[in-house]
Amino acid sequence: MPANIAEGFRRRGHSDKVRFLNIAQASLEECRYYFILARDLNYCQPHGPLTQLDEVSRLLDAYIAGIHRSRRNPP
Secondary structure, eight states: OHHHHHHHHTOSSHHHHHHHHHHHHHHHHHHHHHHHHHHHTTSOOOHHHHHHHHHHHHHHHHHHHHHHHHHHSOO
16 A cells, blocks of 8 residues: 555656555555454454554545646646
C-alpha cells in the first residue's frame, strides 16, 4: 500500500495519481479483510490496526477528493 501511494505521488497526471491511490485503497481493504479473518478465527483482537486502517482510508479518500477538486479548479 505505501508503495502505491509513493508511486502515485510521483505521477504528473491527475488520473494516474488517482489510479495508484485507488490501488492503495484496494490493498488497504485486503488488509482489513485479513485482520477481520484473524479476529474471526480467534488468532488476535486487532482493534488498533483496524482503527488505523480506518484513519488511512479516510486520508486516502480526502487525498483523492482533493485531486478531483484541483482538477476542476486549476490554479
